Amino acid sequence: MTGPCRHRAACRYGVVPGLLALLLVVLSACTAAPLASPGSGAGGGGQASRSAAPAIPLNEQPGDGAKEVLPTAPVSVSVEAGSLHDVVLTSSSGAKVSGILSASGSSWSTSEVLGYGNTYTWSGTVTGPKGNSAPITGAFSTLAPREITGANLNIGDGDTVGIAAPIVLQFFGKVTDKATVEKALTVTTVPPTAGSWAWLPDSPQGARVHWRPQNYYAAGTQVNVAAKLYGLALGEGAYGKADLARTSPSAAARSSRRTPPVIASW
Numbered sequence: 001m002t003g004p005c006r007h008r009a010a011c012r013y014g015v016v017p018g019l020l021a022l023l024l025v026v027l028s029a030c031t032a033a034p035l036a037s038p039g040s041g042a043g044g045g046g047q048a049s050r051s052a053a054p055a056i057p058l059n060e061q062p063g064d065g066a067k068e069v070l071p072t073a074p075v076s077v078s079v080e081a082g083s084l085h086d087v088v089l090t091s092s093s094g095a096k097v098s099g100i101l102s103a104s105g106s107s108w109s110t111s112e113v114l115g116y117g118n119t120y121t122w123s124g125t126v127t128g129p130k131g132n133s134a135p136i137t138g139a140f141s142t143l144a145p146r147e148i149t150g151a152n153l154n155i156g157d158g159d160t161v162g163i164a165a166p167i168v169l170q171f172f173g174k175v176t177d178k179a180t181v182e183k184a185l186t187v188t189t190v191p192p193t194a195g196s197w198a199w200l201p202d203s204p205q206g207a208r209v210h211w212r213p214q215n216y217y218a219a220g221t222q223v224n225v226a227a228k229l230y231g232l233a234l235g236e237g238a239y240g241k242a243d244l245a246r247t248s249p250s251a252a253a254r255s256s257r258r259t260p261p262v263i264a265s266w
Helices: 002-035 045-052 178-183
Strands: 058-061 076-079 083-091 099-101 107-110 119-127 133-135 139-141 147-149 151-153 167-171 185-190 195-203 206-213 222-227 233-235 238-240 244-248
Touching (some): 083 099, 151 244, 178 185, 178 206, 185 206
Parallel strands (some): 147 238
Antiparallel strands (some): 099 107, 119 139, 167 206, 185 222, 195 206, 222 244, 233 238
């Protein structure tokens, strides 16, 4: 009788506690690693702790790996819960893009347009709400146009022009998407003056469009012209080279009914 009883006791108090101890060791190893500080542990323990830290979601615009991005597109990186540090966006030529970090430190956005045909790479650090940190990574590339077309305005900044002088925008190449281009052109005057754009036959240099007032400008009218051409599709793979803007402080008072010449041009 005593033999079997001793055997059962040994099974109950010797073998089973040993198995429980083994299970406790395994469970302890699974739950303790994420709680350890990044530098704790011997040997590779610190690296294991860092790899077990929760990921910090980032929102990058454009997304990582994006291609054919317009250079005028909004570019930013943000974190919903956490902060960004030492954010840098670098072009394939090594130039750093200017940008602004928000007051909360949770978002960074560019303050200048990008270049055509470049690859841009993110770097920096993001810190999560629990103090864990991770590197900011990712890259995207911008559109490489088949052709980049420049343009010029016939009126220089600060010029005084005649009361019926047209505004002429000369392109140095073909423009086939004329409707899109017209939407990017604005003329504002003080006092307000009605007028409209019209396309002229192409010159040897390329396409050209002009704006004329419906009636003569009032003497002293201020004329502001803006052409948002950079990053604009002109048609057939061509894109605008640069934005243009001019301010003419006044239109000269003239009584002649013929179209007066532009006093100065460039």
